[in-house]
Amino acid sequence: MxxxxxxxxxxxxxxxxxxxxxxxxxxxxxxxxxxxxxxxxxxxxxxxxxxxxxxxxxxxxxxxxxxxxxxxxxxxxxxxxxxxxxxxxxxxxxxxxxxxxxxxxxxxxxxxxxxxxxxxxxxxxxxxxxxxxxxxxxxxxxxxxxxxxxxxxxxxxxxxxxxxxxxxxxWTKKAGNTDDTEDKPVSRKTVCLDPGHGPDTVNGSPDGTYKEKEFAWDMYTRISPLLEAHGVHTICTRTEDTNPSLTERANVSNKANATCYVSLHSNAAGNDGWYNASGLEIYTSQGPMTAQRNILASDLVNAFHAAGVSLRSSPIKHQMYTVLAKTDAPACLIEYGFHTSKEDVEKLKDSDYRDKLAEATAKGICTYLGVEWEETEVSELDKAVDKLAAAGLINSPDYWKAGDYSAENVRALLIKWAASL
Ligand SMILES: [Zn+2]
Structure with missing residues (x-):
């Protein structure tokens, strides 16, 4: 560190x-x-x-x-x-x-x-x-x-x-350096992630098997490490058990002078019951499409498209949502799918599908930031370790993820073992 x-x-x-x-x-x-x-x-x-x-x-x-x-x-x-x-x-x-x-x-x-x-x-x-x-x-x-x-x-x-x-x-200032703008840590880009809603929000699927607040938080926990692994610093607008106001969420981003802001949600159609509307869409406050927020939205849409995620027919929409209007940084709100669609909600509940969405989100953000995307050995290792732990084949997943062992080829072995399951 x-x-x-x-x-x-x-x-x-x-x-x-x-x-x-x-x-x-x-x-x-x-x-x-x-x-x-x-x-x-x-x-x-x-x-x-x-x-x-x-x-x-x-x-x-x-x-x-x-x-x-x-x-x-x-x-x-x-x-x-x-x-x-x-x-x-x-x-x-x-x-x-x-x-x-x-x-x-x-x-x-x-x-x-x-x-x-x-x-x-x-x-x-x-x-x-x-x-x-x-x-x-x-x-x-x-x-x-x-x-x-x-x-x-x-x-x-x-x-x-x-x-x-x-x-x-x-960080200490070096002798002879009187300029406050120097000697700061290597300037890293900061992405503010905003998992929508919080404990007191009821939004979810009509059958009660899916809650938007849990999905949003879970997506944050998947996206953040992918960005951090690429040297992109992430901050979050809330903890798992808090529900700050929309203005407070925007303020978190503004105070940290974030490079961009991405809000994580799932969508709903109608008043109650199941509806046909399905697919991913992204909101920004308004046009023109040359504005940074819309370039960010386009980079995200391209990443989702490349990952094979099903999109709404016009996936970028504009709406003056508070979190989009009050953030200083270019801001997007992703509706990953409709929890009122039977088809979408089955996917949204699936852990592998969430991984796919998280990776595409991180990739899209990296494209926007000009950060080169690399499939890191570590994230591959993390996935393998999670899979092996879920199958009850290894204990202490954090130990294996942290690489607290001397033999380099143990990583390769874990990845190979997980792939064979
Ligand atoms: Zn929402």
Whole structure:
């Protein structure tokens, strides 16, 4: 990740559920809430710069993250710490310390002589921070610990075999560089994906076997990794269990200055019951066809056509939908098919068909962005691993996907094995 991001420092970060890999506590990234704990606590927050400690989520900015309160306005250097027993003991530790103008990242290795109890870590931080600021003003947040404690500080590494999905990346300005526009990470294109609807939406097939909100979310989880694998950064307008307003969705894209915006939906005809209308269509706010939004729509239509997806007779339509009208970036809304069509909904429920739609969507977006599409070995491996795991032939699919094994030909073997099923 450090190499891919081009950052100077990277450290593991938020707490997550070991079974699902999903973040727990409060977490917001680039305007999108990724985890909502339902309680407030002191946490780290920042907008574009100036990381600070505030009560989150209430006083949080564009990004925030909760953890174990080590040093806060209400917890001084001698205060009693409160934490889940699972956080206790002598273990590898990670934390962020704010001392005056300094941002200090702290990491010790699990199972080493540097392993600490939470209290001993806090004492370390007080001593460390005291060199830079008055101890009363120190602020520190404990991050995920134990085997998750890992870092690469400008080449100095603490490493464990555990894969963590949450990390903080820090870029420093180089000496002599006073221009704010320089030294930014390699500029990557950002695509805002908008899985339509949310938990309280009932849209679905008349027989109740298909829900649009689930389809939209599932499509997002399939499209995003394909784009990321091609170096395209993705952001999302919602989490699986939130339903932001249409304006909020557009704002997520606008705040992140996204390169383009793609909303994911399925269509409905009539008022209730089954109808004949079928096929995929894409909406943009309006003509002319030379506008960027319509070029994006055309690239998507071409990709769906090439993939053999059945399209409406005139697949590009115009409508001033809020998410299309309020986004600064060129925006499209894809209606992948009609969930009121018996024929369409059978396809929309099919996992292989969703893969096909996701790949065509990612391809169309890459064409629009001028990003060369490559069939990556990794995605082929991922598919093979998923297939083998679904057949009950292997365990720990994430392990095999992450490539935590030495022999290169194991990849090829997995792919071959899956193909033989
Ligand atoms: Zn919809």
């Amino acid at each position: 450090k190499e891919a991001l081009g950052c100077d420092y990277i450290i593991n970060s938020w707490f997550y559920n070991m079974n699902t890999g999903k973040p727990v506590g409060n977490l917001k990234i680039n305007g999108t809430v990724k985890a909502n704990a339902g309680w407030n606590s002191y946490g780290l927050t920042w907008d574009d710069t100036d990381i600070r400690m505030e009560v989150i989520p209430d006083n949080g900015g564009k990004n925030y993250l909760s953890g174990v309160e080590l040093l806060t306005p209400s917890k001084g250097p001698d205060a009693r710490l409160s934490y889940d027993p699972a956080y206790g003991g002598t273990r590898g530790r990670s934390a962020v310390l704010l001392a005056g103008d300094y941002l200090i990242l702290y990491c010790t290795g699990d199972g080493t002589a540097d392993a600490k109890t939470p209290e001993a870590m806090r004492d370390d931080l007080v001593e460390l921070g005291g060199q830079y600021a008055n101890t009363a003003g120190l602020r520190a947040l404990g991050l995920d610990s134990g085997g998750s404690s890992q870092c690469d500080f400008d080449g100095k590494k603490i490493y464990s075999s555990r894969r963590v999905a949450g990390y903080l990346a820090v």
